[in-house]
Amino acid sequence: MSVPELTCEELVEVVTDYLEGGMPAERRLLFEEHLAFCEGCQTYLEQMRETIRLTGTLMEDDLEPSARDALLGVLRDWKRR
Amino acid sequence: MTLVDRHGPSMLRLARVYVRDRAVAEEVVQEAWLGVLRGIDRFEGRSSLRTWLLRIVANLARTRAVREAHSVPFSALAGAEDEEEGPSLPPDRFRGPDERWAGHWAVPPEPWNRPEDELLSGETLALIAAAIDALPERQRRVITLRDVEGCSAAEVCNVLELSETNQRVLLHRARTKVRQALDDYLTGSQDRDRP
Numbered sequence: 001m002s003v004p005e006l007t008c009e010e011l012v013e014v015v016t017d018y019l020e021g022g023m024p025a026e027r028r029l030l031f032e033e034h035l036a037f038c039e040g041c042q043t044y045l046e047q048m049r050e051t052i053r054l055t056g057t058l059m060e061d062d063l064e065p066s067a068r069d070a071l072l073g074v075l076r077d078w079k080r081r
Numbered sequence: 082m083t084l085v086d087r088h089g090p091s092m093l094r095l096a097r098v099y100v101r102d103r104a105v106a107e108e109v110v111q112e113a114w115l116g117v118l119r120g121i122d123r124f125e126g127r128s129s130l131r132t133w134l135l136r137i138v139a140n141l142a143r144t145r146a147v148r149e150a151h152s153v154p155f156s157a158l159a160g161a162e163d164e165e166e167g168p169s170l171p172p173d174r175f176r177g178p179d180e181r182w183a184g185h186w187a188v189p190p191e192p193w194n195r196p197e198d199e200l201l202s203g204e205t206l207a208l209i210a211a212a213i214d215a216l217p218e219r220q221r222r223v224i225t226l227r228d229v230e231g232c233s234a235a236e237v238c239n240v241l242e243l244s245e246t247n248q249r250v251l252l253h254r255a256r257t258k259v260r261q262a263l264d265d266y267l268t269g270s271q272d273r274d275r276p
Contacts, residue, residue: 007184009175013168016253020234022245040189047190051260054200055209055228072085 006034011041015048085114088131091230092138095240098222099142100149109145113138128239135232135240169257193267205266212262216255223248224255 011034017023018031035041092113096106116137124133176187199205213221213229222241226232232240238248 007175008186008189009168009170009172009184012170012257013253016249016256020249020252022249038185040186043190043192047193047260047264048256050193050200051209051256051263052228054205054263055213055224055256055259056231057201058206058210058229072083 006030008034008038008041008044011035011038012044015045018045019048019052088134091131092134094225094230095135095138095222096142098218098225099139099146105145105149106142109138109142112141116141129236132236132239135226135236139240139242166254169253170261190264191268193264195267205263208262208266209259212259213255216258220251220255220258223251224259227252228256 011031014023014027014031018028023031035045089110092110093106096109096113097103100106100109113134117134124130128136174186174188176182176185178184193200213224216224219241223237223243226237226240227234234245234248234252237243238245241248243251
């Protein structure tokens with residue numbers, strides 16, 4: 001088995017480039033080749049994806065009802081002017 | 082659904098990444114809506130309505146944050162702290178240059194293997210929120226808009242006035258730290274489970 005040309009240490013630095021889809025095709029191939037052989041990097045990439053998914057479920061920081069009503073009140077008053 | 086209901090939460094969240102005080106952030110949002118009504122910045126349809134609104138909030142919140150910063154020493158350095166960061170993971174996680182398989186994992190990450198309801202528990206989410214809160218300002222802004230708010234990369238560049246590369250670097254650093262916080266928590270508690 002040949003050693004892939006991208007090291008794990010390099011891979012963790014470019015994992016966002018990969019996920020953002022901003023990698024040139026050649027580099028992307030190298031990344032995916034490395035991934036196919038490396039369980040540690042598969043785990044790392046999977047955890048990055050999990051991190052993004054879980055961050056996306058953070059509670060909606062809704063306007064508190066009182067603030068919302070105050071805001072709508074201000075906007076209504078403004079329209080009347 | 083009113084415009085306030087649809088865009089209010091995003092506007093408030095963005096305001097709060099500049100000014101942490103909730104009441105002040107709410108004032109910024111209010112100011113933004115009034116600005117919209119006064120036509121401070123005409124909507125010309127070059128971007129989505131949401132991007133346009135968020136830009137107005139970002140500009141107002143930035144001004145407000147600068148004004149408030151006089152009472153908070155060192156906040157002027159907030160941008161500088163991003164620049165001097167080391168590698169994503171400590172070098173001892175990888176094999177040294179003289180070793181066989183140099184640059185490959187010495188200590189590979191352990192799979193989390195946690196059930197979904199535990200991952201989505203209040204405790205885990207509070208941990209993520211705390212990790213985001215602890216990030217340097219610019220990283221916090223980018224990850225909040227991208228991963229919490231679900232904005233596209235182009236939108237974030239537009240709203241925060243960042244280059245594409247800058248946006249990606251800040252996002253990378255932010256996500257790396259949040260992953261690390263999760264990993265410390267999830268694999269740390271795994272060890273406690275297995276004495």
